[in-house]
Amino acid sequence: MKKIAKSILVFVLVASLLSGCGTSTKSENEASQTSKEGVVTIDFWAAPNPPQQTFWKQMAEEFSKVNPNIKVNVSPMPETPSSEAGIQAALAGGNAPTISENISRGFAAQLVDSKALVPLDSMDGWNDIIKSRNMEDTIQAWKFADGHQYVLPIYSNAMLFAWRIDILKQLGYDEPPKTYSQIIELGKKLREKYPDKYLWANPDLIDSTWWKRWFDFFMLYDAASNGNKFIEGNTLVADDKAGVATLKFLEDMAKNKLLLTQVATDPFETGVSVWTTIGPWTFGTWKDKYPELKLNETYVLTPPPVPDGMSTNNVKTFADTKGLVIYAQSSLEKQEAAMEFIKWVYSNPENDMKWFEITNLPPARDDVNTNEQFKAYLKDHPELQLYAESIPNAIPPFDNVKFNDIQTLIGQKAVNPVVAGQIDAQKAWDDMKQAVQGVLK
Amino acid sequence: MKRRQEKLGWLFASPYLLYSLIFFVIPLFGALFLSFTNWNLISPQYENVGFLNFVKAVKSQEVRAAFFVTYKFMAMFVPIVLIGSLAISLIINSLPRFKSLFSVGYFLPYLASGVATSIVVRGILSYNSALNVWLRNTWDLNINWLGSSTLAPLIISVMIAWKFMGYYSLILTSGLESIPTEVYEAAAIDGATGWVRFFKITLPLLYPAMFTVTILAVGLVFGIFTEPYVLTGGGPGLSTNTWQMEIYNQAFSKLNAGYGSAIAIIDSVVTFITILVVRKLLEVWGEKYGWD
Numbered sequence: 001m002k003k004i005a006k007s008i009l010v011f012v013l014v015a016s017l018l019s020g021c022g023t024s025t026k027s028e029n030e031a032s033q034t035s036k037e038g039v040v041t042i043d044f045w046a047a048p049n050p051p052q053q054t055f056w057k058q059m060a061e062e063f064s065k066v067n068p069n070i071k072v073n074v075s076p077m078p079e080t081p082s083s084e085a086g087i088q089a090a091l092a093g094g095n096a097p098t099i100s101e102n103i104s105r106g107f108a109a110q111l112v113d114s115k116a117l118v119p120l121d122s123m124d125g126w127n128d129i130i131k132s133r134n135m136e137d138t139i140q141a142w143k144f145a146d147g148h149q150y151v152l153p154i155y156s157n158a159m160l161f162a163w164r165i166d167i168l169k170q171l172g173y174d175e176p177p178k179t180y181s182q183i184i185e186l187g188k189k190l191r192e193k194y195p196d197k198y199l200w201a202n203p204d205l206i207d208s209t210w211w212k213r214w215f216d217f218f219m220l221y222d223a224a225s226n227g228n229k230f231i232e233g234n235t236l237v238a239d240d241k242a243g244v245a246t247l248k249f250l251e252d253m254a255k256n257k258l259l260l261t262q263v264a265t266d267p268f269e270t271g272v273s274v275w276t277t278i279g280p281w282t283f284g285t286w287k288d289k290y291p292e293l294k295l296n297e298t299y300v301l302t303p304p305p306v307p308d309g310m311s312t313n314n315v316k317t318f319a320d321t322k323g324l325v326i327y328a329q330s331s332l333e334k335q336e337a338a339m340e341f342i343k344w345v346y347s348n349p350e351n352d353m354k355w356f357e358i359t360n361l362p363p364a365r366d367d368v369n370t371n372e373q374f375k376a377y378l379k380d381h382p383e384l385q386l387y388a389e390s391i392p393n394a395i396p397p398f399d400n401v402k403f404n405d406i407q408t409l410i411g412q413k414a415v416n417p418v419v420a421g422q423i424d425a426q427k428a429w430d431d432m433k434q435a436v437q438g439v440l441k
Numbered sequence: 442m443k444r445r446q447e448k449l450g451w452l453f454a455s456p457y458l459l460y461s462l463i464f465f466v467i468p469l470f471g472a473l474f475l476s477f478t479n480w481n482l483i484s485p486q487y488e489n490v491g492f493l494n495f496v497k498a499v500k501s502q503e504v505r506a507a508f509f510v511t512y513k514f515m516a517m518f519v520p521i522v523l524i525g526s527l528a529i530s531l532i533i534n535s536l537p538r539f540k541s542l543f544s545v546g547y548f549l550p551y552l553a554s555g556v557a558t559s560i561v562v563r564g565i566l567s568y569n570s571a572l573n574v575w576l577r578n579t580w581d582l583n584i585n586w587l588g589s590s591t592l593a594p595l596i597i598s599v600m601i602a603w604k605f606m607g608y609y610s611l612i613l614t615s616g617l618e619s620i621p622t623e624v625y626e627a628a629a630i631d632g633a634t635g636w637v638r639f640f641k642i643t644l645p646l647l648y649p650a651m652f653t654v655t656i657l658a659v660g661l662v663f664g665i666f667t668e669p670y671v672l673t674g675g676g677p678g679l680s681t682n683t684w685q686m687e688i689y690n691q692a693f694s695k696l697n698a699g700y701g702s703a704i705a706i707i708d709s710v711v712t713f714i715t716i717l718v719v720r721k722l723l724e725v726w727g728e729k730y731g732w733d
Binding site: 082110264272 | 566567588676693694
């Protein structure tokens with residue numbers, strides 16, 4: 001009996017100790033966050049980079065001044081081992097924030113599949129945001145397969161290519177080539193004159209990590225297919241002709257030894273290669289590290305190249321774009337407060353202007369090129385002009401829940417073996433299609 | 442008196458037992474439960490899928506690659522780290538003074554961040570690094586270090602060996618210091634010199650320390666993650682795709698927590714069996730030569 005009593009005592013002690021290790025439950029959290037005065041506190045997870053955190057902290061402060069009943073707590077989202085895993089862990093533990101930004105369409109599709117997101121279009125105020133932010137056209141491409149809108153896109157980077165025009169001029173070019181055959185021809189001339197230089201230095205071409213396909217395959221495919229979808233719902237609807245042409249272009253570059261797949265330090269900046277994919281976030285780094293790189297003097301920006309015979313006007317490209325979501329796990333009161341905050345931020349174009357100035361990422365609006373405020377800013381930052389102009393031509397990533405597997409297969413079955421010279425473009429495309437269809441079943 | 446001592450023993454062991462319960466036993470059962478489901482930890486709905494995750498893992502190209510890649514790493518890393526740490530410990534042991542200072546010096550890489558060292562190595566091996574420019578200009582050699590399925594695992598093995606040599610050499614140095622000098626003196630009288638002394642005295646008497654270091658090194662191979670994650674992403678092909686890389690990709694990147702857990706369970710079983718086999722082989726080897 002004494003033994004049993006002792007065991008129970010030990011169990012109770014250990015249990016109390018363990019309970020102390022746990023976090024408070026969701027309801028306790030919520031109770032503590034909605035004070036007696038009726039102030040609703042919402043948690044906002046910002047992308048783990050200083051400019052975006054600065055912007056959202058500023059917004060939260062200004063919002064709280066005019067809406068004292070809602071308090072927005074901005075904190076960086078956990079990024080170890082990845083921001084997606086951080087959100088997954090928070091959802092699993094019942095500690096998800098009310099809102100977070102930095103959500104791609106693919107990840108959003110996974111969250112939607114797990115019923116973790118609130119369909120924003122079903123909330124009061126959604127239409128006001130779309131109208132006041134002038135994004136009726138942009139938002140169309142963000143509709144999910146079930147017809148709902150779960151993500152409010154914040155920025156849209158129409159990914160571009162940069163050319164070292166100073167080196168191209170040494171080869172006799174006044175402007176960069178626009179079609180596949182013109183590029184191959186330029187590459188051959190480059191290698192002949194400068195055997196140590198390459199057309200495109202990109203080790204990602206032999207890496208099957210899923211997101212790397214955004215910045216090689218999808219940029220080229222979106223251009224070659226004139227924006228034809230790759231996946232629609234749960235069906236592979238890719239344009240075969242454009243897909244094979246894209247892979248053939250990579251195959252031709254590899255065969256002519258125009259690609260450097262070895263790791264190189266800043267190859268474009270140091271002139272090891274003359275061509276690279278580029279996003280607007282690069283210019284901040286260049287300003288500090290490579291001030292000698294000047295637009296139209298040392299480099300120029302272009303949309304992706306297209307297959308021979310295709311129009312080189314209004315060329316489509318991949319949109320590196322992310323947005324914010326509201327989590328279904330939070331209470332209705334918090335969801336509504338979150339919507340109020342979003343509505344307040346995007347009712348004033350000044351706030352999008354602040355975003356543009358702080359982050360260099362073009363806001364996902366239809367009027368970036370026509371609104372006077374943005375026009376004035378772009379005049380002072382000509383390197384961002386083409387990004388803003390290309391927004392209507394930018395295709396966001398597909399929203400399938402298996403996006404990670406599918407994009408890994410595009411690497412493993414198509415891009416990687418073609419660049420390594422293991423198989424030809426047609427076989428790679430067929431293998432990739434078969435594998436992707438297997439995943440979609 | 443004996444009962445009191447037993448209680449005291451349990452009391453002293455209790456922090457570790459509690460730690461193991463929270464961070465090992467409970468997660469292990471959690472992983473076991475997950476491995477039989479298709480849950481992604483988020484969805485309100487999930488199904489029991491029986492052994493489907495295990496069957497899928499066994500058939501998976503990536504998991505099979507992880508299995509073989511780990512043994513490839515073992516074949517490269519274990520000899521390098523054993524020879525390297527033995528060499529360091531012999532050097533330190535032969536030093537007339539400042540032994541501790543040098544021991545600490547060799548131990549420092551163990552404290553270095555895997556991410557930081559990987560970034561440095563990436564820079565050293567890049568196409569336009571001083572090393573590669575020199576190789577191209579002098580010998581007309583253009584080596585794609587991290588793009589070769591043979592060189593990439595070797596480079597990672599050398600990096601990890603560099604990190605752990607100092608640590609393992611501490612164990613071996615204490616082993617060397619415990620060898621009585623009289624044994625060497627007696628051997629010297631018998632005319633034994635150099636390599637004979639090393640193979641007939643040092644190595645056999647260092648066997649217990651070598652045994653420990655070998656088991657630690659074999660176990661470590663199953664935990665390789667940071668270096669391939671930063672340097673190669675598991676490539677080229679799947680030539681550096683380790684168990685931990687695959688578990689990470691499935692559980693945290695593809696959000697397949699159930700499938701990721703099944704891979705983790707398989708990994709644990711493979712690790713356990715491998716360590717058991719290596720341990721048995723070392724014991725048999727030791728017994729054969731009378732070293733144990």
